[in-house]
Amino acid sequence: MSDSQVVTGNEVxxxxxxxxxxHEHLPYQRHHFETYAQQxxxxxxxxxxxxxxxIMFFGGLFTAYLIYxxxxxxxxxxxxHQLDVVWGTLNTLVLIISSFTMxxxxxxxxxxxxxxxxxxxxxxxxxxxxxxGIKSIEWGEKIEKHHVPGFHYSLQTFLDPASDPKVHKExxxxxxxxxxxxxxxxxxxxxxxxxxxxHALHMVIGVGILVFMIVRARAGAYTTGHVxxxxxxxxxxxxxDIIWIYLFALLYLISRHP
Amino acid sequence: xSSSTIVSLPDQSTxxxxxxxxxxxxxxxxxxxxxxxxxxxxxLYLVSITFFFFIGGALAxxxxxxxxxPQSDLMATDTYNKVFTMHGIIMIFFxxxxxxxxxxxxxxxxxMIGAKDLALPKIxxxxxxxxxxxxxxxxxxxxxxxxxxxxxxxxxxxxxYLNTNVVSTGLAIFIAGFSSIFTGLNFIxxxxxxxxxxxxxxxMPLFVWAHYAASILMVLGTPVVAIALVLVVLERVAxxxxxxxTKGGDPxxxxxxxxxxxxxxxxxxxxxxMGVISETISTFSRKRVFGYTAVAFSSVAIAVFGFFVWAHHxxxxxxxxxxxxxxxxxxxxxxxxxxxxxFNWAFTLYKGxxxxxxxMLYTFGFMGLFTIGGLTGVFLGTSGTDIHLTETYFxxxxxxxVMVGGMLMAFLAGIHFWWPKMTGRMYPEKISxxxxxxxxxxxxxxxxxQFILGTLGxxxxxxxxPPEFQILNVFSTAGATILGVGYLLPLLYLTWSLKxxxxxxxxxxxxxxxxxxxxxxxLTENFPAIPIMDHEAxxxxxxxxxxxxxxxxx
Amino acid sequence: xxxHHTPEQESPEQHEREHHIVGPKVYxxxxxxxxxxxxxxxLASFWELGILNPIIALAIAxxxxxxxxxxxxxxxxxxxxxxLTVCAGIFTFVILIxxxxxDYMTRAWGRW
Numbered sequence: 001m002s003d004s005q006v007v008t009g010n011e012v013x014x015x016x017x018x019x020x021x022x023h024e025h026l027p028y029q030r031h032h033f034e035t036y037a038q039q040x041x042x043x044x045x046x047x048x049x050x051x052x053x054x055i056m057f058f059g060g061l062f063t064a065y066l067i068y069x070x071x072x073x074x075x076x077x078x079x080x081h082q083l084d085v086v087w088g089t090l091n092t093l094v095l096i097i098s099s100f101t102m103x104x105x106x107x108x109x110x111x112x113x114x115x116x117x118x119x120x121x122x123x124x125x126x127x128x129x130x131x132x133g134i135k136s137i138e139w140g141e142k143i144e145k146h147h148v149p150g151f152h153y154s155l156q157t158f159l160d161p162a163s164d165p166k167v168h169k170e171x172x173x174x175x176x177x178x179x180x181x182x183x184x185x186x187x188x189x190x191x192x193x194x195x196x197x198x199h200a201l202h203m204v205i206g207v208g209i210l211v212f213m214i215v216r217a218r219a220g221a222y223t224t225g226h227v228x229x230x231x232x233x234x235x236x237x238x239x240x241d242i243i244w245i246y247l248f249a250l251l252y253l254i255s256r257h258p
Numbered sequence: 259x260s261s262s263t264i265v266s267l268p269d270q271s272t273x274x275x276x277x278x279x280x281x282x283x284x285x286x287x288x289x290x291x292x293x294x295x296x297x298x299x300x301x302l303y304l305v306s307i308t309f310f311f312f313i314g315g316a317l318a319x320x321x322x323x324x325x326x327x328p329q330s331d332l333m334a335t336d337t338y339n340k341v342f343t344m345h346g347i348i349m350i351f352f353x354x355x356x357x358x359x360x361x362x363x364x365x366x367x368x369x370m371i372g373a374k375d376l377a378l379p380k381i382x383x384x385x386x387x388x389x390x391x392x393x394x395x396x397x398x399x400x401x402x403x404x405x406x407x408x409x410x411x412x413x414x415x416x417x418x419y420l421n422t423n424v425v426s427t428g429l430a431i432f433i434a435g436f437s438s439i440f441t442g443l444n445f446i447x448x449x450x451x452x453x454x455x456x457x458x459x460x461x462m463p464l465f466v467w468a469h470y471a472a473s474i475l476m477v478l479g480t481p482v483v484a485i486a487l488v489l490v491v492l493e494r495v496a497x498x499x500x501x502x503x504t505k506g507g508d509p510x511x512x513x514x515x516x517x518x519x520x521x522x523x524x525x526x527x528x529x530x531x532m533g534v535i536s537e538t539i540s541t542f543s544r545k546r547v548f549g550y551t552a553v554a555f556s557s558v559a560i561a562v563f564g565f566f567v568w569a570h571h572x573x574x575x576x577x578x579x580x581x582x583x584x585x586x587x588x589x590x591x592x593x594x595x596x597x598x599x600x601f602n603w604a605f606t607l608y609k610g611x612x613x614x615x616x617x618m619l620y621t622f623g624f625m626g627l628f629t630i631g632g633l634t635g636v637f638l639g640t641s642g643t644d645i646h647l648t649e650t651y652f653x654x655x656x657x658x659x660v661m662v663g664g665m666l667m668a669f670l671a672g673i674h675f676w677w678p679k680m681t682g683r684m685y686p687e688k689i690s691x692x693x694x695x696x697x698x699x700x701x702x703x704x705x706x707x708q709f710i711l712g713t714l715g716x717x718x719x720x721x722x723x724p725p726e727f728q729i730l731n732v733f734s735t736a737g738a739t740i741l742g743v744g745y746l747l748p749l750l751y752l753t754w755s756l757k758x759x760x761x762x763x764x765x766x767x768x769x770x771x772x773x774x775x776x777x778x779x780x781l782t783e784n785f786p787a788i789p790i791m792d793h794e795a796x797x798x799x800x801x802x803x804x805x806x807x808x809x810x811x812x
Numbered sequence: 813x814x815x816h817h818t819p820e821q822e823s824p825e826q827h828e829r830e831h832h833i834v835g836p837k838v839y840x841x842x843x844x845x846x847x848x849x850x851x852x853x854x855l856a857s858f859w860e861l862g863i864l865n866p867i868i869a870l871a872i873a874x875x876x877x878x879x880x881x882x883x884x885x886x887x888x889x890x891x892x893x894x895x896l897t898v899c900a901g902i903f904t905f906v907i908l909i910x911x912x913x914x915d916y917m918t919r920a921w922g923r924w
């Protein structure tokens with residue numbers, strides 16, 4: 001191997017010596033690429049382009065959200081009080097830490113730490129599952145209270161806040177809504193389910209890929225110089241985290257002052 | 259017709275199609291269905307889109323048949339609604355959007371930049387499978403009841419007032435959208451990262467620039483229509499109220515999201531065609547494209563500006579006056595880069611050495627018909643006149659001029675231009691020139707009367723109309739028959755040429771471009787060795803120098 | 813033109829890549845930044861600040877997102893192309909939201 005690398009742990013600069021390798025193909029280099037550097041550049045760029053499509057995909061939902069929030073602000077405020085800010089904050093922390101563990105995983109792959117990589121990926125996986133678990137608890141609550149749009153949606157808590165003692169205690173100043181404004185809470189919940197559901201779908205896919213990656217990482221597939229899969233999956237995972245950062249701010253934190 | 263031609267074929271008595279090429283390399287169905295070779299995938303796409311084109315064309319025939327008489331007598335009005343809806347959906351999503359990019363783009367972009375393949379061959383194959391899955395779902399929807407919302411799925415009609423196969427068709431388009439996204443993504447990565455040594459951005463053929471611009475639109479625009487369709491499906495399935503005025507939703511929100519993609523979609527459709535025109539107009543005038551940089555940048559400008567104008571499809575739908583003003587103004591801007599291209603192509607012709615082979619006939623057809631179509635777009639972009647002309651046959655004529663007179667002609671130009679390279683054989687020139695002329699005549703008879711019908715007030719999407727419009731409709735249907743013949747002929751003679759066409763050799767058109775400097779059909783890896791680009795694009799002097807160096811090979 | 817390819821003639825994209833490895837220290841700092849931002853944004857939502865509430869919430873969310881993009885996703889150490897790509901995505905997203913909202917804001921029959 002003609003690589004030269006100095007690993008100090010923090011700031012490291014590694015020069016790819018592939019240019020001296022002519023057409024000597026590394027085992028994980030595809031034949032239509034001239035060098036491994038070209039391949040990893042290309043696949044990295046491809047992942048970023050895919051993330052652009054995801055930005056625009058969620059963009060449509062964010063557009064809908066912003067329009068309806070401004071049209072039906074009172075309904076959105078009252079409806080958002082049905083969301084538990086504790087669960088939401090906890091989920092945000094879970095995802096942020098999982099982003100950290102994922103980033104550490106990339107570092108482990110780059111510095112060829114096989115055990116570290118497996119641990120990082122496993123932690124990321126567990127945190128991802130935790131997020132989904134908390135989310136299903138939250139969704140379960142909504143289903144119980146008949147706050148699922150289109151499926152026996154109930155306006156009662158919005159017309160008569162006292163009928164929901166737990167939320168009423170936290171937000172005693174919430175007035176009952178007029179009937180037409182109360183109906184608009186259904187749009188809030190639709191957007192809640194659509195946006196968190198779409199996000200959760202992306203999390204499920206991510207968690208699934210993580211299982212595959214943990215198995216491969218244990219076999220040492222990512223700690224021999226071929227880090228692009230881990231790097232690119234990391235980009236995907238961080239992106240899903242960023243979406244949640246915005247969802248948390250927009251859905252949970254509309255107005256929490258009592 | 260002048261007998262001068264630039265065609266230069268090898269001696270037919272001794273010439274053979276090269277034994278080793280991408281088609282002969284491997285045999286068997288699986289070698290095609292599991293291929294990573296961009297050229298094989300291009301052929302898979304070519305067969306598929308041709309299939310869908312003729313289905314869409316048959317539906318068009320039904321439309322024109324119905325419109326022969328003022329009453330809706332051939333079919334019930336609901337059926338007529340289904341026919342024009344499916345015609346639109348199939349032609350746009352299953353023919354026009356993939357037409358040039360997935361066939362000619364897939365085949366030639368790697369070759370034009372000196373690469374062995376696209377950056378992501380597996381994604382390329384996936385893209386084709388998604389297209390086929392989407393197509394099957396769409397056909398299934400069509401055969402089990404169809405959709406009658408119009409290809410635009412306008413809410414709340416599509417969400418609340420119809421009981422046809424909106425959900426399955428919407429999902430089919432969703433899947434086709436991802437096929438398109440993956441194609442565009444692949445092209446962008448390839449063009450950035452896989453150019454051969456010496457191939458700078460400004461030495462690439464303009465065909466590549468056009469596809470780069472179209473790919474940006476595919477990647478950034480398509481996801482928005484995807485989410486719009488998801489919302490329609492959810493609205494139909496769960497009735498949540500996002501587009502329902504009675505529940506506080508806004509039907510116009512769907513239109514904003516839909517047209518945010520569908521306007522750039524028209525540029526996704528036309529830009530690759532414009533790329534073809536740059537190649538043919540240069541080759542058949544023996545002259546470099548005038549103003550290369552302007553044409554390259556105008557492609558990107560069309561892509562960028564194309565994102566700012568979508569609400570000009572919504573002028574009468576209830577957007578604010580402010581929006582009408584802004585979008586109308588921006589629409590004027592977006593016409594400019596297209597006009598720049600037409601001017602540059604015209605100046606390419608000036609003092610060129612023009613010959614009239616079939617690709618050039620289609621190219622001239624494009625120049626005239628796209629110009630007319632584009633200019634009528636300006637009438638429609640002006641909100642004042644649009645209020646009268648929208649939803650009439652004027653719009654129908656406008657988009658058929660740009661899409662059929664423009665894009666489809668460019669597609670045929672490209673197919674004929676690159677046919678010898680893809681297959682190793684020439685198509686029969688006389689009958690193809692005849693077909694091109696028939697197409698041009700048929701097209702004008704079909705669609706020009708529709709401009710008049712539109713200004714007279716005939717609305718679109720109606721099976722019946724006032725009797726005073728009949729004569730123009732009969733003209734239009736007569737033209738459509740001629741047009742149908744014009745499109746059927748290439749299917750027949752191109753298939754014939756696969757076995758009986760003359761051997762083409764490496765470079766029958768004596769064109770510049772890396773794809774013409776290697777055998778026809780090409781090797782699986784495209785070139786025996788990675789080329790080094792040492793000359794500018796459309797450098798005919800360099801080509802002369804090459805000819806002196808190399809003896810011609812059969 | 814069909815000479816054999818030699819490494820010295822590789823196109824610019826195939827030059828050796830400076831591969832900057834970001835280490836754990838940076839990541840830990842960013843993690844604390846994100847945790848802090850989360851705490852701040854939750855706190856801020858409990859205060860009544862009128863129109864500033866959504867502005868502050870979005871500002872903090874954007875700051876957190878930038879930390880993730882620049883450091884966890886390595887954009888700070890990436891090529892110009894990557895940075896351009898990110899900006900292109902954000903730009904198009906802003907156009908979608910901005911121009912659509914501008915229609916809603918200027919409608920006489922809207923709720924604004």
